[in-house]
Amino acid sequence: MRIAARKDMAMDGLSDTGTKVRALPVSGALRPYVRALMATEIACSGPLPMAVAPHESIMLSVNLGRAAASIEQKGAHGHNTSLTGIREWTGAFNGAGNCVTLFALLTPLGVVQLLDSQPLDRVPRIRAPVAGLLDQRVTRRLESGIALAPTLEARLLTFASWLEERATAARKLDRTALRAGxxxxxxxxxxxxxIETLADEQAVSRRQLERDFxxxxxxxxxxxxxxxxxQAVSRRAQAHGxxxxDIAADVGFADQSHMSRVVRQLTGLTPQRFVRARQSPLAQTFRQATGGGTVYL
Known part of the structure; x- marks a missing residue:
């Protein structure tokens, strides 16, 4: 069954602050390209303090308002779709609220396929406009379809359909981009x-692989x-307790102290605080959709 035809919205969440969250199971043609599909509607106005942890996905998001003129409430038509790369550390920000936001966590291969193998080396790491990477008519069509959908569920299905269409379209992609993906x-x-083993598998030098990445x-x-x-630390802690x-050994750290240093470097938190961080409805739904991973804190 094509993902756009699915009606079983999973992992719903609703908070007492008016945050409505939906997740759609990823299946079919999207599996190699998308880790999770989410949508949230936030009724209250900001500022809404949030934090995003480093995760192994590249986040594609569409942010629209909730008003009648939702398509241009947050930005110009075609410029409400953005890309956030793999983060270097946990970032804190204040959301404005009163919005509908859709998220697709893209795999490395997904960002190559869905964005026509566009180079990311000169793209801003945080919220880069996708209209600067693809023809603006592409993002305008996506945003129009989402804005016209009557419910949050319908908007998420519209987003999934757009992603599936791009995932299955025949296109010529850069060979080195596919290799990196x-x-x-x-x-x-x-x-x-x-890394040397990984480079050998791709028949390139380590330095060339690093340039490709x-x-x-x-x-x-x-x-x-x-x-x-x-993220493996988060998943092991959630799944197995x-x-x-034990988690440090399973994940491949030299010892627990080594794991603590890396977790602190990336998140500013101890491993215990990282895996037990208080979860918002959005964070909880992301955690379920990613098999125990931590996206929002």
Whole structure:
């Protein structure tokens, strides 16, 4: 069944502050390209303090208002769709509220496929306008479709349909971009894999692989591996309730102290505070949709 035809919205959340959250299970043609699909509607006005942890996905988001003129309430038509790369550390920000936002967590291969293998080395890491990467008619059509959908569920299905259409469209992609995407996918799955081994698998030198990552993924293999291990800590803690010492060994840190240093470097938190951070409805739904990962704190 095509994902756009699914009607089973999973992992709903609603807070007493008027935050409505929906997640759509990722299936079919989108599986290699998208980790999670989410939508949230926030009725109250900001500022809404939030924090985003480093995670191994590149976030594609569409942010519209809730008013009748929602399509231009937050920005010019076609400029409400943005891309946030793999973060270097946890970032804090104050959301404005009174909005509808849709999120797609793209895999490294997904950002290559869905964005026509656009280089990311000169793209701002935080909220880069997608209209600067693709023809603006593409983002205008997406935003119009979402704005015209009558419910949050319908908007999420519209977003999923757009993603699936781009995932399955025949297009010529850059060979080195695909190579970087495949290598990054492998590293996300096995963050303990030595970079030299990864380079050998792609038949390139380590230095060339690092250049490919910087150009097409927007980060280095080493940083992506660290972020993937950070998220593995979160998933192991949520799924198994194991001790931090056991998690450190399972994930591939030299010891618990090594894990603590890396978690502090990336998040500013101890491992215990990181895995037990107080969760908003949006954060809880992201955690469920990503198998225990931490996106929002």
């Amino acid at each position: 495949r290598a990054a996918m492998r590293l996300c799955q096995q963050p303990r894999l030595p 910087g150009r097409w993924i927007g980060t280095s293999p080493r940083h992506l591996a660290q972020v993937a291990r950070l 194991a001790s931090l010492a």
